[in-house]
Amino acid sequence: MGQIINGSLVIVGLLLIIVGGVILGIFPTILKQKVSEEMAILKDTDAFDRWKETPVPVYMKYNFFILDNSDNYNSLNDIVLKEKGPYVYKETRIKQNISISLDWEHISYREKKTYEFVPEKSCQKCKEEDYVNVINFPLLGILFNEKFKTFRTTINDTYTKAAKNNTLKPYELEIFLNESVQNILFKGVHYNLMDELNNNLLIPFKLPLLDPNYRINDNYTVLEEEWTINTGKNDLKKLAQIERFDYKTSLINDDMKTYIWNSNPEDVLDSEDCNKLRGTDAELFKPFIDKDDVLYVYEPQICRTVYFKYWKESSVQDIDTYRFRIPQEYYASPLKVKGNMCYCIKERKDNKECDRSCTLDISRCWRRSIGAPIIMSAPYWVNGLHNGEDLRKQVGNKGLTSKLEYNDENFDTYLDIEPLTGITMAAHKRMQMSIEVKGTDSIPLLKKLFDSKANQSYIIPVFWIEEVAEADESQADKFKSMVTNKKKLAIGLSIAAIVLGVILLIIAIVLMYRQRRTGKKIV
Structure with missing residues (x-):
């Protein structure tokens, strides 16, 4: 037995x-x-x-760089900027105008985004009616416009004449703009100069009509341009990969002639790659992510594909994830990383502008900049040359300082991705918008610009923004029931x-x- x-x-x-x-x-x-x-x-x-x-709930956090010495500055050399924020808005996204190919391999859509101010997540006692004194980027963006530089004399003459005729608003005669947060971001700030330029018969039809009601976003409700992506039906490696944006298959302006990034003959191979549409919208990637994968995201705000590399293991709501971030070589000087050369759009590639790290001039991205010398970067230029210290020092005579430590956790962009499904469980996307101007005597009405060092380049930040999205407990529970459990x-x-x-x-x-x-x- x-x-x-x-x-x-x-x-x-x-x-x-x-x-x-x-x-x-x-x-x-x-x-x-x-x-x-x-x-x-x-x-x-x-x-x-x-x-x-x-x-996943999405929040947009705006932090403005405001003038702290508005009563006693004489030029851009002695301005003092300090950060104010965040002003937080909840962003609700839903895809509309959905069109699907007969074989269900391609899908086109436009995304509707709605914004709502969230006081409890914003800085203490902050309201969207608050006034912030920021660099007058709409005005300077026209006066230093790269797209309209052949008409610059006419633009300056129109500006001078309008000022003498008292048809401009007071803030159109200053290099700083004191305006409410809601107007700068959503409702708009009216510039009579735009009306004057639109009505000037000396400016050829090549100059498009300028919206006199300038704002960062079209309104509290925005309908984005059309995306066309792959559904992954026949190849999951192509899941959610962009195929067309705004009806275009490459990064080209609306004239269908001007590529956004450099297309000089010696750079033809690089330019073809840089002007290629690639990546997802960062919400979803192919399943079965490995640590050695390079993940691509198309970012319409900068008209450029961003790539991410593995950083470290992480977790979101007890779900194991891989954290991918933008690597340092992405921000590197075009003279140091050959693959970045096409992103230097200056006429001469051996000048100092091409040797800057952590700056991206999007003046040739007309749909976002209208030709204005807008510079995009990581906040405080972190990850730039010497970790951005050189660029922070060039802001006024005291430089630019943050209350936070200059590190990747505070200022870098990263994604927490569940590797089995390729779903982004959390995202922290950070970006800073600045404008590049020069001291000049060609616009005598702007005395404080005239008194700045002649022909010296100044990169003045307007704000930095953090887009935060993270799965909450209920969304995490759904995912766990679907996969993890x-x-x-x-x-x-x-x-x-x-x-x-x-x-x-x-x-x-x-x-x-x-x-x-x-x-x-x-x-």
Whole structure:
């Protein structure tokens, strides 16, 4: 009887170990197959519903660089800027005007974004009606406009004449603009100069009509340009990859002639790559992400593809994720990283502007800058040359300082991605907008610009923004029920079977050992 029991224990133990091992071995394959079936953006699927309406709450945090010595500065050399914010807005996204190809391989849409001010997440006692005194970037953007530089004399003459005729508003005669947050961001600030330029018959039709009501966003409700992406139906590696933006297949302006990034003959290979549409919108990537993957995101705000590399392991709501960030070479000087050369749009590539790190001149991205010398970067130029210290020092005579430590956690852009599904569980996208101007005597009305050092380049920041999106508890629970809990259950049962099998084998061995020592059969 004892031998029968021992034999049964051995057989059952071995079976449990084998079954547990087999499950552990084949479960990843089964799970991958299941994920593969559920991730493509197809009709009547959960993936389509998740894609259509962003389930993760998104918040936009605006931090303005305001003039702190408005009563006693004489030029750009002695301004003092300090940060004020954040002014936080909740952004609600939903995809509209959805058009799907007959084979369900391509899908086109426009995304509707709605903004709502959130006082409890904003700085203490901050209201969107607050006035902030920032560099007058709409005015200076026209006066130093690269796209309209052949008309610059006419523009300056029009400006001077309008001032003499008292048709300009007081803030149109100053290099700093004191205006409310809501007007700068959403409602608009009216510039009579734009009306004057639109009505000036000396300016050729090549100069497009300028919206006199200038603001960063079109309104509290914005309908973005059309995206066309791959659904991943036939190839999950192409899941959510952009194929067209604003009906274009490359980064080209609306004249369909001017590429946004450098297209000089010696750079033709680089320019083709730089002007290529590539990446997703950062909400979703291909499944089965590896640590050595390079992930691409198309960012319409800067008309450029951004790439991310693995940084470290992380977690969001107890969901294991990989943290990917923008690497330092992305911000490097074009003279130091050849692949960045096409992003220096200056006429001469050996000048000092091309040797700057962590600055991106988007003046040739007309849909965003209208030709104004807008400079995009990481906040405080962190990750630039000497970690941006040189650029912070050039702001006024005291430089620019932050209350936060200059590190990647505070100022870099990173994504926390669940590697099995490729879903972004959390995102921190940070970007700073500045304007580049020069001391000049060609605009005598702006005395404080006239008194600045002649032809010296000044990069003056307007604000930096942080886009924060993170899965909340309810969204995390849904994801866990879909993927994580099943994975943990299968692994747990497999390990339990193996452990139980080992225990049964140990019991059988102990019983056999005792039986041999006593020379008796155990009943």
